[in-house]
Amino acid sequence: MRVFFAVRLSEEIQDRLCSVLHRLRPCCAKGRFTPRENLHVTLVFLGETAPERLPETRAAMEAVSAEPFSLHIGGMGCFRRSGGDLYWAGVERSAPLCRLYDSLCGELQKRGFPTDDRPYRPHLTLVRQAVLAEGCDRGAFVVPAMRMKVEKFSLMKSEQAGGRRLYTEIGAKNLERA
Ligand code: ATP
Numbered sequence: 617m618r619v620f621f622a623v624r625l626s627e628e629i630q631d632r633l634c635s636v637l638h639r640l641r642p643c644c645a646k647g648r649f650t651p652r653e654n655l656h657v658t659l660v661f662l663g664e665t666a667p668e669r670l671p672e673t674r675a676a677m678e679a680v681s682a683e684p685f686s687l688h689i690g691g692m693g694c695f696r697r698s699g700g701d702l703y704w705a706g707v708e709r710s711a712p713l714c715r716l717y718d719s720l721c722g723e724l725q726k727r728g729f730p731t732d733d734r735p736y737r738p739h740l741t742l743v744r745q746a747v748l749a750e751g752c753d754r755g756a757f758v759v760p761a762m763r764m765k766v767e768k769f770s771l772m773k774s775e776q777a778g779g780r781r782l783y784t785e786i787g788a789k790n791l792e793r794a
């Protein structure tokens with residue numbers, strides 16, 4: 617089972633990002649646009665995980681100690697990929713977001729799950745395998761600043777269903793003030 621931890625988005629932020637996606641469409645000759653319900657900020661991608669290990673992933677999630685915080689979204693960036701670029705909305709690498717990330721990684725490592733060595737680069741994927749339409753300048757892409765109160769994070773199952781990527785929340789942990 618393919619699983620990852622993520623911060624899910626409020627309806628309001630989903631709406632606002634959908635407007636951004638709508639404006640991006642005519643700028644892309646090709647691209648896989650993230651469906652509204654799939655918009656998220658990945659914390660940790662565990663990948664293929666034996667179902668027997670799910671209780672340990674849940675235990676790691678439960679053990680996380682982090683406070684509610686404000687997620688700051690804004691600006692757009694791009695990861696260059698051979699099959700077409702990936703465009704993302706920026707997510708501020710704020711101290712409380714990093715504390716949540718570090719706590720989660722620590723709890724996963726204690727239970728023997730490998731985590732990424734690379735520095736955490738929080739982002740919100742908008743379009744994958746994007747090829748810009750002629751005459752479009754990626755400098756024109758704008759994501760207005762938005763903020764959202766994060767009060768929980770989620771354990772997500774990821775599967776391919778009917779040619780689409782389907783995410784299902786299979787666990788959640790509320791963030792609590794110390
Ligand atoms: P698809 O792979 O079909 O394009 P997807 O990337 O949305 O769809 P997953 O591959 O299951 O679905 O990934 C779930 C989330 O984890 C996505 O946000 C993805 O960017 C992130 N992710 C996937 N692989 C990694 C990885 N190796 N390291 C960090 N994050 C990853």
Ligand code: MG
Nearest residue numbers: 661744774781
């Ligand atoms: Mg993927």
